[in-house]
Amino acid sequence: MRKLAIRFFNDVPVVVLTVIESIIIFAATMVAKLAFTQIAPLPAAWWRVGFALLFLWVWRKPWKKFTEILPTHARGWLWLAALGISSVFMNTTFYMAIGTLNVGVAVAIEFIGPLAVAVMTGRHWREYVGIIIAVCGIVTLSWSSFASQNRTSLAGLAAILISGVLWGTYIISGRRIALGGRPLDSMTIALTIGFAAQSVFLMLPGINSVIHPQPSATWLHRPWGTPALIALMFCVALCASFLPYIFDLFIMRRTLPSKFSVMQSISPAVATIIGLFFGEVPTVVDIVGIGLIIVAVFITFSSDERAAGEAGAKGAQL
Numbered sequence: 001m002r003k004l005a006i007r008f009f010n011d012v013p014v015v016v017l018t019v020i021e022s023i024i025i026f027a028a029t030m031v032a033k034l035a036f037t038q039i040a041p042l043p044a045a046w047w048r049v050g051f052a053l054l055f056l057w058v059w060r061k062p063w064k065k066f067t068e069i070l071p072t073h074a075r076g077w078l079w080l081a082a083l084g085i086s087s088v089f090m091n092t093t094f095y096m097a098i099g100t101l102n103v104g105v106a107v108a109i110e111f112i113g114p115l116a117v118a119v120m121t122g123r124h125w126r127e128y129v130g131i132i133i134a135v136c137g138i139v140t141l142s143w144s145s146f147a148s149q150n151r152t153s154l155a156g157l158a159a160i161l162i163s164g165v166l167w168g169t170y171i172i173s174g175r176r177i178a179l180g181g182r183p184l185d186s187m188t189i190a191l192t193i194g195f196a197a198q199s200v201f202l203m204l205p206g207i208n209s210v211i212h213p214q215p216s217a218t219w220l221h222r223p224w225g226t227p228a229l230i231a232l233m234f235c236v237a238l239c240a241s242f243l244p245y246i247f248d249l250f251i252m253r254r255t256l257p258s259k260f261s262v263m264q265s266i267s268p269a270v271a272t273i274i275g276l277f278f279g280e281v282p283t284v285v286d287i288v289g290i291g292l293i294i295v296a297v298f299i300t301f302s303s304d305e306r307a308a309g310e311a312g313a314k315g316a317q318l
Helices: 002-011 014-037 041-060 074-098 103-110 112-121 125-148 151-178 183-211 225-254 257-276 284-301
Strands: none
Touching: 002 225, 014 041, 014 074, 014 103, 014 225, 014 257, 041 074, 041 183, 041 225, 074 103, 074 151, 074 183, 103 112, 103 125, 103 151, 103 257, 103 284, 112 125, 112 151, 112 284, 125 284, 151 183, 183 225, 257 284
């Protein structure tokens, strides 16, 4: 089975792998969003992060190499904390956002994080043109929220903008951690710190949400409801967090960083298409805004060999 999997990842074209990865990520995200009828977005985010961290601990076994991966100075711990907290709370605010926004719209707006980092670290005209186009796209996508005066939509817009800022923080701290070697092992420790911080606020609501379901829950009140919901969040963490690590390890080995990042520009489009199967029909304004952001990502990263760090796959952030 392992040889078959390795052959699959080595033989299938990287563009096809990227599309498959995006489909898996956003299908799992839509399933998680359906579960919001049973469990609120914030407790759901806590369960997802917890299971993703469990997968990493089982896979990487960091306890066997603490002396090699743990920082020996305060600055190293600060970078780990920045990476873990930004990653965990980025995904938490993303779940808050998709509770009120279409997933395709949220994914597109969130790209403001990588684009902003590209502008701050780049020295090419592409970064500045890209961010201008991206801002136009975000203003276009935000227009319907402001026009409707819908407070929940405005809250979702604020949450996804915060998520984008946290994505940028993740990129900067992740680069620093990667320079020290053993990035996946360091990420495991970082996420442990982030999960601990998240648990201060969400552990009790997360556990309480499955023991005492919210009144609006339907099947969660049934005898099999609690184990079914936990199993569902387990699968979401597997598909939206853990499997993307595997895909990206092989994709990034087989392609240039710039090409990898350009391929990520399909994410908003794939998320929008997946959303159609779950009843999320974009408006014409949404399509225009998403298109502008896709163009912005393509322009910004199409010839930048540093780009993989700026536009890493969404799923691989956790």
